[in-house]
Amino acid sequence: xxxxxxxRTDLGLAARSFMDKGxxxxxxxxxxxxxxxxxxxxxxxxFLFDGFPRTxxxxxxLDAMLNQRGAEIALVLALEVSEEELVNRLVNRGKTSGRSxxxxxxxxxxxxxxxxxxxxxxxxxxxxxxxxxxxxxxxVDEIFQSLCKHINTVNAY
Numbered sequence: 001x002x003x004x005x006x007x008r009t010d011l012g013l014a015a016r017s018f019m020d021k022g023x024x025x026x027x028x029x030x031x032x033x034x035x036x037x038x039x040x041x042x043x044x045x046x047f048l049f050d051g052f053p054r055t056x057x058x059x060x061x062l063d064a065m066l067n068q069r070g071a072e073i074a075l076v077l078a079l080e081v082s083e084e085e086l087v088n089r090l091v092n093r094g095k096t097s098g099r100s101x102x103x104x105x106x107x108x109x110x111x112x113x114x115x116x117x118x119x120x121x122x123x124x125x126x127x128x129x130x131x132x133x134x135x136x137x138x139x140v141d142e143i144f145q146s147l148c149k150h151i152n153t154v155n156a157y
Contacts, residue, residue, distance in 0.1 A: 012033075015030070020100050022101045031062075038066075075150065075151070
């Protein structure tokens with residue numbers, strides 16, 4: 001998504017307009033970006049999606065998109081971080097990122113949106129035995145190493 005926004009593609013501009021309002025980017029825009037990335041990287045050894053899919057509908061669409069390409073989700077890493085820690089991190093990011101949506105009101109609304117829609121995605125993949133929970137608070141290097149350990153155990157498609 002960041003590349004699409006930076007490249008000022010039609011999909012990137014559409015995404016930015018929603019993000020600037022603190023809204024989630026609609027499925028058709030996000031899925032279009034994912035399809036473009038998959039098609040532009042057909043020889044990639046795998047993909048790491050950050051913050052996607054956000055809804056059951058997106059997860060199902062992604063599963064279908066990957067299935068058409070002979071691939072599937074291998075692993076879902078669920079970072080466990082408290083709400084207050086998330087708010088603090090994102091407010092601090094907003095001080096340097098220039099992102100208009102990094103303010104406490106918008107952040108708390110996004111967390112509520114996550115609880116209402118995105119948490120169910122983990123349940124979707126949990127039923128398939130693909131979810132691993134990772135502690136997301138503490139030493140950054142230790143968290144990174146933990147994530148890498150789990151990713152490196154996956155046989156990419």
